[in-house]
Amino acid sequence: MRTPRRPGPAAPVSPAATPVAPPPPKPAREPDRALKKQAGDPQRIAKLLARAGVASRREIERMIDERRIAIDGVAIETPATILTSLHGVTVDGKQVNAPAPTRLFRYHKPAGLLTAERDPKGRPTIYDKLPEGLPRLVPVGRLDLNTEGLLLMTTDGGLKRQLELPATGVERTYRARVFGDISQKQLEELIHGIEIEGIRYGSIDANLERRTGRNGWVEMRLREGKNREVRRVLEFLGLQVSRLIRTSYGPFPLDDLPAGYVDEIKQHDLVAFRKTLKD
DSSP states (O other), X not given: XXXXXXXXXXXXXXXXXXXXXXXXXXXOSSOOHHHHHHTTOOEEHHXXXXXXXXXXXXXXXXXXXXTOXXXXXEEXXXXXXXXXXXXXXXXXXXXXXXXXXOOEEEEEEOXXXXXXXXXXXXXXXXXXXXXXXXOOOXXXXXXXXTEEEEEEEESOHXXXXXXXXXXXXXXXXXEEEEESOOOHHHXXXXXXXXXXXXXXXXXXXXXXXXXXXXEEEEEEEESOOOTTHHHHHHHHTTOEEEEXXXXXXXXXXXXXXXXXXXXXXXXXXHHHHHHHSOO
């Protein structure tokens, strides 16, 4: 059995997490490339609004279809509308402010919450439980209803999309409590990827951390994050998953952030991280 690997040192975050939003960070010394691009460059309104943290691009397109977004009082008809700024743009009659510096937060999502703004079935969502006083945030990716752990949330829809894309290659780490028979050798085969019911999953670095009888913990590192990927792969191997925790996303670890709490990643650490991302 290989020696279990733990997420290494990561960009530091606020050590004392509290269920309230921390004060706005001081501006980074080096300007954010994404913010530079926003100043005067013609862009689609959906992209501008996403960067301003109004909603995801898909949600913005739906809002445009519902005629909830206007320029100088005239409803916008297409998300392909090109603008150089958000001057005069309103959403539900309210003026949209120019994009502020990008902010990124860690949220310890408890099990039992949907990663969604609302649920037609009335089930609780992360937005029902987030602490008050936070800016408008969108989640980076999703965690299933019964999956817990680290959920990054940002004010910048462009950053959200960049971190979610498989091509960006940001590593996610999960720990799964499983029941069943599995060997380290079987898990190591996942490094070559696996195909399940016609769906191809990329390379997964899996490690059997510890085992008591037929119960054990498995750590998995992957870069794609397809829908329910970890659960599907483990179930395909004949394992029952009783608990699934995301422990890191990129260089940012969950560490000891309590369930339900939020804290903010320091601005200089965010700027440094964005420099490492693939364009």
